[in-house]
Amino acid sequence: MALETVSVIGAGAWGTALAQAAAMAGRRVRLHGRSGDLASEVNQFHTNERHLPGQTLHPAITGFADCERVAEADFIILAVPAQASREAIIQAGADAFAGRPVILSAKGLEHETLLRQSEVLGQLAPQAQPYVLSGPSFAADVAAGRPTAVTLAGRDAEPLAAALAGPSFRPYAADDIVGVELAGSLKNVYALGCGAVEGADLGASARAAFLARAYAEMARLVEALGGSPATLTGLAGLGDLTLSCTSTQSRNYRTGLALGRGLPLEGIGLAEGVATAPVARDLARRLHIDAPLIEAVNLLLTGTTSISSIVAGLMARPLKRET
Ligand SMILES: NC(=O)C1=CN([C@@H]2O[C@H](COP(=O)(O)OP(=O)(O)OC[C@H]3O[C@@H](n4cnc5c(N)ncnc54)[C@H](O)[C@@H]3O)[C@@H](O)[C@H]2O)C=CC1
């Protein structure tokens, strides 16, 4: 199957960065955004100042404002926020996805339905070939050509990984769509928690404990939902959890930091963990999985309980063996 041309749906930070990675890998790229002004900016000036300020885009990227022509490509990358994927797929039309590899790159679970991104795609466009791209990768780093490695999961993912690989972008092929999707979604919830630990000045030891127990919790959930806990040892698991739980470049971490300091959340941008946290809680409860950190982050987000009470509750849980 030819993999020369790609349509990227979503001209935010991540869609534009992935368009850049694909162009650097030698692909011809159509970047579909909702705004005609942005398409003109991409075509005339090779920039997306709103989402990737100061970054010059590769000349092989062409901007489009209409999603009706998404199908004019060998494969598709969907890069809108997780809660907007359903609408974006409907707007482009199921036929656009049929028979093509579709790379899902949003990191979140759909509220109300509790679905993963590949399940949303499967519902709306069952003929699409789903792949999931996730891992430690900030849009600004990828777009600037800083070295980045990610996981690309799906059936026989090697050719697609090769089509996106360049000197600074290295996708590793994998099979475990469920594990990779859950890891990418859940790390955002834990990044909120780690940010709050930092914001409330609970100390580096507390943050490391949070991270390690988050990993254990995530492994329980992944296993219960049909993924492989082994996936979590890789880029999409440990790699992204570590990045997002320790870097102020992460919007989720910065959101948690602000919550921990009792500051307003304006201006931080999209924090997928806010929408995913209640979904993760509901999934864990439904499966009777012990997920105290996801519960704690949800309590934090409701704003009804102080951080010191949340921490006291976690520390007072019955002692148990570690594994
Ligand atoms: N920014 C980053 O460093 C990374 C982001 N991601 C993930 O990528 C996803 C998108 O995030 P960002 O690009 O950073 O967000 P963003 O806020 O920069 O951009 C989101 C874009 O989606 C567009 N959009 C929203 N609803 C749409 C719809 N129905 N149809 C078409 N376009 C629509 C918005 O206009 C906006 O341009 C999130 O799930 C995020 O977790 C993943 C890895 C890195």
Ligand SMILES: O=C(CO)COP(=O)(O)O
């Ligand atoms: O997923 C990311 C890095 O891998 C981006 O994290 P934020 O969405 O928290 O900025």
